[in-house]
Amino acid sequence: MARTTAVDTAEDAEGPATRGRSRKYAQVLGVINQAAIEVFASEGLAGASTQAIADKAGLSKAQLHYYIDSKEALYRQILQDILTDWIVVFGFDDEALGPRKVLGDLIRRKMAFSFEHPLRSRIFTAEMLRGAPVLNPLMDTSKQRTDQAAAVIRNWMDQGLMDESDPMLVLFHIWAVTQFYADHATQAAYFRNTAQHGDAQDRDYLVEQVTAFLFKGAGVR
Amino acid sequence: MARTTAVDTAEDAEGPATRGRSRKYAQVLGVINQAAIEVFASEGLAGASTQAIADKAGLSKAQLHYYIDSKEALYRQILQDILTDWIVVFGFDDEALGPRKVLGDLIRRKMAFSFEHPLRSRIFTAEMLRGAPVLNPLMDTSKQRTDQAAAVIRNWMDQGLMDESDPMLVLFHIWAVTQFYADHATQAAYFRNTAQHGDAQDRDYLVEQVTAFLFKGAGVR
Amino acid sequence: MARTTAVDTAEDAEGPATRGRSRKYAQVLGVINQAAIEVFASEGLAGASTQAIADKAGLSKAQLHYYIDSKEALYRQILQDILTDWIVVFGFDDEALGPRKVLGDLIRRKMAFSFEHPLRSRIFTAEMLRGAPVLNPLMDTSKQRTDQAAAVIRNWMDQGLMDESDPMLVLFHIWAVTQFYADHATQAAYFRNTAQHGDAQDRDYLVEQVTAFLFKGAGVR
Amino acid sequence: MARTTAVDTAEDAEGPATRGRSRKYAQVLGVINQAAIEVFASEGLAGASTQAIADKAGLSKAQLHYYIDSKEALYRQILQDILTDWIVVFGFDDEALGPRKVLGDLIRRKMAFSFEHPLRSRIFTAEMLRGAPVLNPLMDTSKQRTDQAAAVIRNWMDQGLMDESDPMLVLFHIWAVTQFYADHATQAAYFRNTAQHGDAQDRDYLVEQVTAFLFKGAGVR
DNA sequence: GATGAATGAGGGTTCATTCAT
DNA sequence: TATGAATGAACCCTCATTCAT
Numbered sequence: 001m002a003r004t005t006a007v008d009t010a011e012d013a014e015g016p017a018t019r020g021r022s023r024k025y026a027q028v029l030g031v032i033n034q035a036a037i038e039v040f041a042s043e044g045l046a047g048a049s050t051q052a053i054a055d056k057a058g059l060s061k062a063q064l065h066y067y068i069d070s071k072e073a074l075y076r077q078i079l080q081d082i083l084t085d086w087i088v089v090f091g092f093d094d095e096a097l098g099p100r101k102v103l104g105d106l107i108r109r110k111m112a113f114s115f116e117h118p119l120r121s122r123i124f125t126a127e128m129l130r131g132a133p134v135l136n137p138l139m140d141t142s143k144q145r146t147d148q149a150a151a152v153i154r155n156w157m158d159q160g161l162m163d164e165s166d167p168m169l170v171l172f173h174i175w176a177v178t179q180f181y182a183d184h185a186t187q188a189a190y191f192r193n194t195a196q197h198g199d200a201q202d203r204d205y206l207v208e209q210v211t212a213f214l215f216k217g218a219g220v221r
Numbered sequence: 222m223a224r225t226t227a228v229d230t231a232e233d234a235e236g237p238a239t240r241g242r243s244r245k246y247a248q249v250l251g252v253i254n255q256a257a258i259e260v261f262a263s264e265g266l267a268g269a270s271t272q273a274i275a276d277k278a279g280l281s282k283a284q285l286h287y288y289i290d291s292k293e294a295l296y297r298q299i300l301q302d303i304l305t306d307w308i309v310v311f312g313f314d315d316e317a318l319g320p321r322k323v324l325g326d327l328i329r330r331k332m333a334f335s336f337e338h339p340l341r342s343r344i345f346t347a348e349m350l351r352g353a354p355v356l357n358p359l360m361d362t363s364k365q366r367t368d369q370a371a372a373v374i375r376n377w378m379d380q381g382l383m384d385e386s387d388p389m390l391v392l393f394h395i396w397a398v399t400q401f402y403a404d405h406a407t408q409a410a411y412f413r414n415t416a417q418h419g420d421a422q423d424r425d426y427l428v429e430q431v432t433a434f435l436f437k438g439a440g441v442r
Numbered sequence: 443m444a445r446t447t448a449v450d451t452a453e454d455a456e457g458p459a460t461r462g463r464s465r466k467y468a469q470v471l472g473v474i475n476q477a478a479i480e481v482f483a484s485e486g487l488a489g490a491s492t493q494a495i496a497d498k499a500g501l502s503k504a505q506l507h508y509y510i511d512s513k514e515a516l517y518r519q520i521l522q523d524i525l526t527d528w529i530v531v532f533g534f535d536d537e538a539l540g541p542r543k544v545l546g547d548l549i550r551r552k553m554a555f556s557f558e559h560p561l562r563s564r565i566f567t568a569e570m571l572r573g574a575p576v577l578n579p580l581m582d583t584s585k586q587r588t589d590q591a592a593a594v595i596r597n598w599m600d601q602g603l604m605d606e607s608d609p610m611l612v613l614f615h616i617w618a619v620t621q622f623y624a625d626h627a628t629q630a631a632y633f634r635n636t637a638q639h640g641d642a643q644d645r646d647y648l649v650e651q652v653t654a655f656l657f658k659g660a661g662v663r
Numbered sequence: 664m665a666r667t668t669a670v671d672t673a674e675d676a677e678g679p680a681t682r683g684r685s686r687k688y689a690q691v692l693g694v695i696n697q698a699a700i701e702v703f704a705s706e707g708l709a710g711a712s713t714q715a716i717a718d719k720a721g722l723s724k725a726q727l728h729y730y731i732d733s734k735e736a737l738y739r740q741i742l743q744d745i746l747t748d749w750i751v752v753f754g755f756d757d758e759a760l761g762p763r764k765v766l767g768d769l770i771r772r773k774m775a776f777s778f779e780h781p782l783r784s785r786i787f788t789a790e791m792l793r794g795a796p797v798l799n800p801l802m803d804t805s806k807q808r809t810d811q812a813a814a815v816i817r818n819w820m821d822q823g824l825m826d827e828s829d830p831m832l833v834l835f836h837i838w839a840v841t842q843f844y845a846d847h848a849t850q851a852a853y854f855r856n857t858a859q860h861g862d863a864q865d866r867d868y869l870v871e872q873v874t875a876f877l878f879k880g881a882g883v884r
Numbered sequence: 885g886a887t888g889a890a891t892g893a894g895g896g897t898t899c900a901t902t903c904a905t
Numbered sequence: 906t907a908t909g910a911a912t913g914a915a916c917c918c919t920c921a922t923t924c925a926t
Contacts, residue, residue: 001410042351046268052902063907065901090353125225127351129343130263131407146412163437169430177394184393186227186352190360191367192389209390216384217438246888271917284890286918484793488710492704492921505886564792571785571792572705573849581853583906605879610855611872618843619836626835628794632802634811634831653834658826659880688909713896726911799887887926895907905909 024060025067030070031133032057033081034066036074042117045075045134050116072134079135082124083142089113092149099156101221104211107178111207114182115198146171163219170218230266246288253278253288254302257295263341265347266296266355295354300356303345304363305339310334311396313370320377320441325432328399332428335403336419342403347397384440398431450579467509474499474509475523478516483561487517487576507638516575520576525564525584531555532617534591541598541662546653552651556624557640563624588613605661621651631642675798688730695720695730696744699737704782708738708865719749735797742798745787746805752776753838761821762883767874770841774870779844782858784845809834831879840873846880 039048050071052063068074079179089109091100114121127135146168153167162170181188189196198206214220238377256278260269271292275285289295310330321326335342348356367389374388383391404408410417419427477498481490482629492513496506510516531551535544556563569577588610595609605613631638640648655660673785698719702711703730713734717727731737754770756765777784792797809831816830825833844851852859 005407043252044267044351046265049896049898061900062902062909064906073901121416126265126347126350126402128405128408129347129371133263139408143412165433166430169427169434169911172401172405172409172412172430173398173434176397176405180393180397180419183346184349185396187349188393191364191393206390212391213386213394213438216440217434219437249889272913272915281891282917283892287889292917347909465794486707486709486793488707488790489920502887503921504888504923508885513921532861558673568707568789568792569848570847572707575705581850585854607792607875608872611869611876614843614847614851614854615840615873616925617874618847622835622839625788626791626839628792630835633806633835648832652836654828655832655836655880658882659876661879691910712894714894723912724896725898725913729910734896888924890924891918891920891922893913895910896917898916899912899914903909905908905910 021061024061025157028057028059032059032064032070033078037078037119037123041077041122041126041217045072048075059191076134077115078123079127082120083135083138083173085113085117086142087118087123087145091145092152095152095155099153099161099218100215102191103168103174103214103220107211107214108207110174110178110208111181111203114185115203118182118185121179125179126177147181155182173217174214177214181206181210245349249263249278249280249288253280253285253295258299258340258344261296261299262343262347267295269296273384282412288416297355299341300348303341304356304359306334306338306341307345307363308366311370312411313373314365314377316373320365320374320439321436322380323373324395324435326415328395328432329428329436330393332424332431334398334401335406336424342400346400346404382442386439394438396434398435402427402431447652460482460506470499470501470509474501474516475520479520479561481619482517482520483564483568487514490517509628520562521569522580524562524582525577527555527559527562528566528584529587532591533587534594537594537597539604541595541603541660542657544594545616545656545660545662548655549616549653550649552616552620553623553645553652556620556627557645560624560627565619567621567625603663615655615659619656624647683848691720691722691730695722695727695737696741700782700786703738703741704789705787707733710801711738724876739797741783741786743801744755746801747800748780749787749805750808753812756806758815758818760815762824763878764883766813766837766878766881766883770874770877771836771870773837774844774866774873775803775840776800777841778866781848783844784842788842788846794814824884828881836880837877840877844869844873 019201032053036053037050039052043049043052048062048071050061053071053074054061057064090106093105104138107155113129127133132139149171150167151160153170157164157167185196189198194202222366230314238405253274257269259277260273264273266269269292271282271285271415274292274295279284280288311327314326316323320326348354353360370392371388374391377383378388406417415423443574456473474495478495479499481494485491485494486652490513492506495513495516496503499506501509535547536542557659569575571634574581592609593615595604595612598604599606599609628637631640670709685787695716695723696822699716701719702715706712710746711734713724714728716737717724720727720732753769756768788821790796811836813830816825816833819825820827848859851857852861858867
């Protein structure tokens with residue numbers, strides 16, 4: 001899954017004689033991105049200090065501001081990147097494959113994302129909790145995609161491939177359950193008496209359980 | 222559902238000769254609590270300024286500090302109150318009543334809380350997202366209660382009243398789905414093309430849908 | 443030694459039918475005075491909070507301000523009282539008695555004051571350290587008295603009762619050494635491996651040693 | 664006498680390619696130190712406002728905090744520096760030189776310090792008056808040194824080079840008298856009708872008088 | 885007299901951002 | 906590019922004092 005960062009736009013379509021700058025520039029931006037994700041995830045937008053991000057990225061505060069426009073812009077960029085990833089993760093494959101295949105893959109991808117990018121998942125949820133003040137301007141296409149997905153589900157229902165119900169709520173519930181394993185990874189581990197980052201076996205187990213639960217809940221046949 | 226604030230204990234059953242203080246004191250504390258909930262919900266702990274809380278409560282900053290010890294203490298108190306409420310909301314009735322009754326009531330209570338206290342729900346989730354640094358010291362009893370609940374569910378499974386599965390995950394999923402309608406109320410309304418605060422009819426509809434989904438997911442008979 | 447407090451002016455010349463107020467009023471003022479002395483001694487004028495004084499006096503802050511005009515006024519009053527005491531303590535008896543008797547008594551009184559009122563001694567020294575901004579307007583008479591004392595010493599020197607030297611410096615040194623046992627009581631005890639408040643025997647020992655040292659230093663015969 | 668500040672260690676023996684930072688940094692720190700000494704001396708720790716220090720140093724409050732960690736840390740540093748100086752000033756030279764030489768030099772050094780650094784002397788005394796809450800953790804070595812000094816004096820007494828008496832008290836009295844000329848410089852000038860900062864001649868006179876007084880008091884032969 | 889409440893000024897400190905070098 | 910330094914606004918909180926009851 002392609003992680004896009006603020007530097008992506010500068011990277012594409014450069015001739016073989018790259019200006020030399022771009023290389024390191026992009027690299028540093030990547031480091032900053034990762035640092036920012038960690039700080040934003042645990043401190044929130046307001047609680048994140050540029051000092052903390054700079055420290056974690058191994059830069060000085062002044063240096064950091066050479067690479068970014070502002071803390072808000074950095075935050076916005078990160079959210080945008082996540083939003084881009086959702087398109088892939090939460091996207092629907094060919095409707096004709098049926099819900100068991102399409103939704104199964106979706107759930108698997110979403111769980112994988114929860115396991116591999118819990119911090120980014122949490123930043124996204126935190127933004128939603130606040131009412132998405134930063135992200136709202138970018139949500140229109142998400143709505144369109146979601147409406148399309150709901151339409152697909154409605155078709156499946158009409159075809160008797162799933163229980164009749166509210167398609168949008170089905171999507172909500174898939175989201176809610178899969179997201180839980182990212183947002184509440186700490187608590188989940190605590191309540192399950194497992195390590196924070198489960199091994200491959202445990203992850204498979206969870207994917208299987210979650211899929212079974214959601215399939216039954218939605219009456220996927 | 223009893224909302225407990227720092228002053229509740231002083232409010233009950235006082236004769237006409239109230240100590241004189243607690244009347245207004247309690248009232249102001251309530252206003253502060255509500256103001257703080259709104260600000261914490263949308264700005265987070267770090268992003269919430271005492272100025273904003275004071276403004277929303279109609280007080281001066283100095284006045285605010287006459288009533289509270291510190292921003293952190295106020296935040297902690299709010300979290301504690303929520304935790305107290307969870308005990309009632311997420312508590313299990315008599316096991317003998319069976320999962321359909323017990324879990325059904327639980328889901329209904331939880332959804333009602335999501336509808337009536339979305340801000341408090343979100344503050345709680347936001348705290349969890351951060352890894353619960355403030356709340357962790359208070360979570361031990363929560364774990365015990367949850368373990369007990371899981372044991373009850375296991376019994377029901379053994380008795381064939383529910384599908385065999387991981388009881389703890391069942392609890393997770395109930396939490397995830399019901400909490401979604403508080404945490405993501407804004408997005409849910411946006412995607413469903415409804416008003417932010419649905420009417421009674423819509424709420425009933427959601428409770429019914431959610432209950433059906435979760436019952437099927439868990440195979441409740 | 444008469445301890446004068448802020449209430450003194452209100453006490454004098456009241457008929458037998460005392461207004462009834464005065465009694466308690468004076469008593470409370472005494473309590474406040476003692477509390478203030480303790481707080482001023484350990485925190486200084488700026489560091490002393492009216493809250494701390496009120497607490498130590500068993501009053502509310504509002505109540506305290508009913509009895510005093512301001513923190514500064516309270517502080518000034520305390521300094522004035524100490525200044526008044528110095529007149530007695532550092533006053534010279536009949537010159538004709540000679541330095542051994544007069545200075546010996548003075549040293550004894552001064553050491554007793556250091557032992558019994560270390561806090562007030564320290565408040566005074568702290569005020570001097572700052573350049574006596576509050577006390578300066580009240581120091582004129584002190585200077586006159588000190589000049590007189592120096593003149594007496596000069597006479598004794600002229601009569602061969604003491605070594606010839608600078609009389610003012612003799613007074614300085616008496617002050618410096620005796621005051622040390624109040625101002626540095628904590629350190630003195632620490633370095634001498636004794637308790638903070640020595641017993642009567644130790645006090646006598648110190649008076650004796652100090653007197654011997656000062657007499658030899660000044661060549662008192 | 665080496666005044667050590669937080670930056671001294673970085674100042675020595677740097678080639679022409681000075682790190683670029685430390686030059687100005689050290690200079691500003693020196694200015695801050697001096698400003699802080701003046702404010703602390705006249706207002707005390709609590710009474711000193713960072714605003715006042717910043718003003719006196721010609722900086723903004725924010726700028727000041729770029730150079731210091733906190734008001735308390737600045738105060739502590741100043742005290743530590745003084746303590747370091749005391750080691751030199753109040754240190755004993757070779758015992759074999761005898762009390763007349765060793766104590767004479769000590770008194771001379773101590774008086775010089777009183778004349779040249781009266782403000783720092785006063786800050787130290789003010790700290791002692793409060794019971795040395797900040798300095799206490801650093802006083803252990805002072806006690807050891809003082810005990811050693813007392814032992815040396817005891818030896819001298821045993822050898823008949825001084826009057827038999829309590830060695831620790833001799834040290835106390837030397838301290839008390841020499842310190843007086845720093846702590847009470849304002850009052851001393853006032854009572855002696857001299858300028859606050861005496862000329863070299865007057866200083867020599869005072870050193871001579873003080874030495875004579877203390878030698879006679881301790882019976883130094 | 886006493887109490888709870890209010891107030892206005894200021895306390896120390898942090899921080900995102902900019903600037904000069 | 907990178908660094909030390911600066912800046913201005915804000916931040917949380919405290920406090921002496923006053924007021925209404």
